[in-house]
Amino acid sequence: MGRGRYPARLKVAPPPPELVARYLHLWPGRELYLHPERFPLLSSPGLFGDTRPLELDIGCATGDLVLALARLHPTVNYVGVDVVGKPLWRAVERAAAAGLANVRFLQADARLVYRRIPDRALRAAYVHFPAPLLRNRQRNQLLISADLLVQMQRCLVPGGVLSVMTDHEALYGELMRLLPAAPGLRLVSPAAWSVTISELLKSHYHRRWEARGRQIWRAELVRASEP
Numbered sequence: 624m625g626r627g628r629y630p631a632r633l634k635v636a637p638p639p640p641e642l643v644a645r646y647l648h649l650w651p652g653r654e655l656y657l658h659p660e661r662f663p664l665l666s667s668p669g670l671f672g673d674t675r676p677l678e679l680d681i682g683c684a685t686g687d688l689v690l691a692l693a694r695l696h697p698t699v700n701y702v703g704v705d706v707v708g709k710p711l712w713r714a715v716e717r718a719a720a721a722g723l724a725n726v727r728f729l730q731a732d733a734r735l736v737y738r739r740i741p742d743r744a745l746r747a748a749y750v751h752f753p754a755p756l757l758r759n760r761q762r763n764q765l766l767i768s769a770d771l772l773v774q775m776q777r778c779l780v781p782g783g784v785l786s787v788m789t790d791h792e793a794l795y796g797e798l799m800r801l802l803p804a805a806p807g808l809r810l811v812s813p814a815a816w817s818v819t820i821s822e823l824l825k826s827h828y829h830r831r832w833e834a835r836g837r838q839i840w841r842a843e844l845v846r847a848s849e850p
């Protein structure tokens with residue numbers, strides 16, 4: 624059964640300029656790579672002008688997870704980042720329809736965005752159902768990478784959580800293989816998971832793979848406290 628091409632196939636118009644101004648940041652890859660200092664910090668002060676806790680969804684597509692979380696927790700800020708525009712346009716429509724003030728979307732390559740996140744700026748980060756490794760030459764495009772773990776050790780507050788979910792055993796295996804090189808992140812047992820994925824928080828891909836009976840692999844990594 625194919626994995627589908629859902630985000631690219633979405634039929635959605637670009638949001639009007641006032642909604643783009645309110646909800647959507649576009650950080651082009653080349654400029655972000657060459658001149659990261661031209662972009663705001665990815666932090667609550669940098670993107671929301673306040674000091675509320677911040678959570679980041681990496682590869683958010685249409686924003687299912689951040690929109691649901693933003694509704695549930697109005698005093699927490701949420702940012703969804705995705706490299707593809709169309710799903711983010713849909714996410715912006717949905718944020719505006721719900722009148723949410725605590726969510727922003729970022730069209731950018733997440734791997735370049737990490738450099739704009741200050742130390743200890745995130746309370747949580749989510750990498751849910753990232754694209755799997757299909758060919759070896761795509762290995763450096765994986766969102767689950769040594770750099771992700773290095774960056775999350777730096778960007779999460781002590782006690783902050785990196786939540787990973789995948790329907791691919793090989794991707795989960797890759798995460799476990801990389802983990803020893805990130806001693807600042809501790810794998811917690813399922814009984815201690817702090818992210819409760821209720822029906823409300825299940826994303827499009829979560830529901831899709833569950834409906835097809837695929838096994839879902841899940842890990843929660845907690846940022847160790849400072850010594």
Ligand SMILES: C[S@@+](CC[C@H](N)C(=O)[O-])C[C@H]1O[C@@H](n2cnc3c(N)ncnc32)[C@H](O)[C@@H]1O
Pocket residue numbers: 630681682683684685687704705706707710731732733734750751752753754764766826827828829
């Ligand atoms: C399979 S979808 C999963 C979406 C969502 N997390 C969910 O659970 O339904 C993977 C998403 O990751 C995005 N993505 C892939 N590489 C990325 C990158 N380097 N930076 C940001 N987003 C990326 C894709 O555009 C796609 O929307």
